[in-house]
Amino acid sequence: MDIEEEDSWDSREDEDESLLNQSETLTNKQRGNEITVRPVSFDGLAIHQLAAQGKLSQLEARLNKDSSLLNKQDECGLTPLMWAATFGERAVVDFLLQKGADPRMIGRNRESALTLASSGGYVDIIESLLRHGVDVNTYDWNGGTPLLYAVRGNHIKCVEALLANGADLTTESESGYSAMALAVALGHKRIQKVLEAHILRLYKPAQR
Template sequence: MESGGDEEVANGQHIRPSGAAECSSIVKPENSSDSSLLSKQDERGFTPLMWAAAFGEKAMVDFLLEKGADPKTIARERESALTLASSGGFVDIVETLLKHGVDINTYDWNGGTPLLYAVRGNHIKCVEALLAKGADMTIESDSGYSPMALAVALGHKKIQKVLEDHILKLYKPPT
């Protein structure tokens, strides 16, 4: 979950803006009747839905899902549309993808989960949405960080509070 030095990097997933142009060319209106284009993967294994999720393009995400794009597709380094949206802090897309039955605890090549990427990016609303839908707080990245340990290491105090409150709610006896 390290970020690189490439000046085109948009988020922790190393997404370059040039990928957005490729997505747009694939899903032009005249191509929308060809469902095979919806699942076409580029050299990284990204689909148009993944690119739209990575850049926070909610209308495009909705369009692609409506046309039958598979939200469960996994790219070459195990990235998913949910991981990319979580990394970017796009809570509206996170919630939409969760409604489509994606694996909330999917992990990428270095053990990063959507929750870990949301914590890393200090995306409070994404963390809250993922926890509300059952994200597992005990999954650690390959570097050994749980969501709480990562929040502490990065000094994300508001995220720590959200995680602590969630833990307390889990252990609170029903009234």
């Protein structure tokens, strides 16, 4: 990620935090309600950069020369798969999974490929990862789950995919917000409807 992209990301984060501070309905960044962030630097590891930029042919060539790079973690504990998931590189994600990349690995702050894809709104990558048996309810350092990050980003298709694969609606982040509470606080009304419909489907069998 270059400086301009990082500044843009920080700007969006600042806008989110400003909104939350004004409403006083959510805790602020200092109290732990911080979204999983995209990796900041390539750390000089070409394999991670290639994955992030979607350079599939070059990535394949590197792995053919040294297969040990497949699950190599950078200084933040992020793997090539995590970098590809972060930047929405579906072809790279599928290629790495086919090569045997471990989708269950976690970063230093408990980042996962699924959490990063959910934060970015990449439903196709979410579905690929779920087909490879990742934990839909994995959590990061502040209790954020893929569902919570999808709700935070107002990524409706991602929320639907996660719910369809067993995402837990009752899980709360360390700041005390469940998926529904977060959707309400942020004013994501379409997300609220998706969550409400899912809850109704869950309760219908019990009412018969």
